[in-house]
Amino acid sequence: MATLGELERTVMNLLWECGAAMTANSLRDQLAAQGQDGASGKELAVTTVLTVLSRLEKKNLVERERENRPHRYRALTTRADHTAELMHEVLGSVQDREAVLTRFIGSVSETEAETLRKLLGGTSA
Amino acid sequence: MSAVPLLLAALAVLLAWPVPVLLSRSQWPVRSPFTAMVLWQAIALAGGLSMIGALLVYGLAPLGGSLLQSSSELWHIVMENRPAESLGLLHVFALSSAGLLGTHLVFTLLLTYVRIQRQRRHHRSRLDLLSLPSAASPGTLVINHPVPVAYCLPGGGRAVTVLSDGLLNLLSPDELNAVMAHERAHLGQRHHLLLWTFAAWRSALPWLPTSQLALAAVNSLVEMLADDAALVRIDRESLVKAIAIVASGQAPPSADARDDVHNLPNTSALARDPDSAPEIESTAGRLRRLLNPQKPLSATARYAALAGSAALILAPAVLLLTPGLW
Numbered sequence: 001m002a003t004l005g006e007l008e009r010t011v012m013n014l015l016w017e018c019g020a021a022m023t024a025n026s027l028r029d030q031l032a033a034q035g036q037d038g039a040s041g042k043e044l045a046v047t048t049v050l051t052v053l054s055r056l057e058k059k060n061l062v063e064r065e066r067e068n069r070p071h072r073y074r075a076l077t078t079r080a081d082h083t084a085e086l087m088h089e090v091l092g093s094v095q096d097r098e099a100v101l102t103r104f105i106g107s108v109s110e111t112e113a114e115t116l117r118k119l120l121g122g123t124s125a
Numbered sequence: 126m127s128a129v130p131l132l133l134a135a136l137a138v139l140l141a142w143p144v145p146v147l148l149s150r151s152q153w154p155v156r157s158p159f160t161a162m163v164l165w166q167a168i169a170l171a172g173g174l175s176m177i178g179a180l181l182v183y184g185l186a187p188l189g190g191s192l193l194q195s196s197s198e199l200w201h202i203v204m205e206n207r208p209a210e211s212l213g214l215l216h217v218f219a220l221s222s223a224g225l226l227g228t229h230l231v232f233t234l235l236l237t238y239v240r241i242q243r244q245r246r247h248h249r250s251r252l253d254l255l256s257l258p259s260a261a262s263p264g265t266l267v268i269n270h271p272v273p274v275a276y277c278l279p280g281g282g283r284a285v286t287v288l289s290d291g292l293l294n295l296l297s298p299d300e301l302n303a304v305m306a307h308e309r310a311h312l313g314q315r316h317h318l319l320l321w322t323f324a325a326w327r328s329a330l331p332w333l334p335t336s337q338l339a340l341a342a343v344n345s346l347v348e349m350l351a352d353d354a355a356l357v358r359i360d361r362e363s364l365v366k367a368i369a370i371v372a373s374g375q376a377p378p379s380a381d382a383r384d385d386v387h388n389l390p391n392t393s394a395l396a397r398d399p400d401s402a403p404e405i406e407s408t409a410g411r412l413r414r415l416l417n418p419q420k421p422l423s424a425t426a427r428y429a430a431l432a433g434s435a436a437l438i439l440a441p442a443v444l445l446l447t448p449g450l451w
Contacts, residue, residue: 009254059250079255083270086251089244090274090287091375096237096328098344099320100244101287102311104275104304105371105408106344113372115409119416120369 133179167434184220310354
């Protein structure tokens with residue numbers, strides 16, 4: 001059985017790709033089509049999908065449209081926006097970033113980039 | 126008045142300014158980064174101890190000749206609500222300052238820890254949605270982004286190394302191994318704990334030269350230590366190439382490199398924030414060190430530096446604790 005975390009990722013990817021609002025039922029069908037119903041061959045329950053959706057709603061990642069039943073769910077931000085924010089946390093200057101995550105290469109300023117080019121001369125790059 | 130508070134104050138001043146300035150300007154730390162790291166920790170610890178110790182000893186001195194005797198006397202004065210006629214205003218002020226400074230340092234340390242943990246959790250939940258576990262190596266996540274980045278996110282058993290598609294596309298297997306060895310060394314040697322304590326030290330006393338110099342030094346020293354650990358497993362050339370490729374992929378492009386073969390999106394908008402702190406330029410230093418390897422310090426010099434570090438920490442402790450000294 002896929003973990004809740006993995007299901008969250010798959011559900012978000014489906015919502016991002018679809019770009020429109022989807023019901024829990026249609027999400028479940030698409031998950032089943034992708035083979036996300038686990039090794040036991042047991043069908044993924046709609047309640048599991050609803051659990052995942054309410055977790056995503058709490059995390060402010062999806063929005064529920066309550067006008068009609070069944071409720072439809074929609075991604076609040078695009079995948080690109082989300083990736084941009086992730087990369088900002090990695091590359092941008094956030095407080096104590098070096099203590100939060102340690103990068104292979106720190107931010108390279110323009111003067112330092114010039115020094116690097118000089119250092120490397122003909123050796124590589 | 127005894128000389129102890131003056132000695133402690135003198136030590137605090139030395140460790141707050143001239144000593145860290147000298148150390149940050151010296152050339153030998155690139156040769157023996159581990160020794161330099163120990164010395165920076167000793168400077169920070171001894172600096173804090175002597176700062177608080179000087180105030181404490183000065184404040185308590187009228188109450189007795191040792192830490193134990195005078196603090197138990199203070200305890201009685203406070204508990205029995207006696208007028209502290211033996212303690213002048215200046216001494217009370219020094220005591221309060223010692224208490225405030227100590228509390229401030231401990232609280233900042235804890236607050237920084239909480240903030241770092243929260244940022245890591247937040248980043249991790251975002252990451253879990255946007256990344257896929259690498260099929261090739263355990264504990265590794267791959268994010269879909271063209272800019273070449275590699276980083277590690279500490280977190281006990283859930284620590285991960287994160288690589289971008291852009292990095293995987295640009296690097297050869299050997300260069301990728303170099304990057305992985307470097308990142309694993311950060312995690313294995315628990316560098317995040319060092320960076321946490323020195324980041325807290327900087328937040329607590331941002332106006333103190335030593336706290337900024339120490340953070341900058343520790344930032345570059347952990348990179349050198351991770352490079353050295355990586356060199357045990359991989360060859361120097363792969364590491365140099367990996368650094369060059371990743372740095373040029375992340376750097377703002379130069380005028381003549383705009384139509385670079387890699388054709389990477391410009392990340393300078395991402396990399397620069399108007400209100401950001403000045404970045405520490407450690408990449409050029411790392412490359413210089415890898416391209417022109419220097420002999421490590423002699424064993425004698427290293428032992429001398431380690432003995433000096435021990436003496437630095439012991440000095441304020443001895444001045445504070447030896448009975449009859451003040």
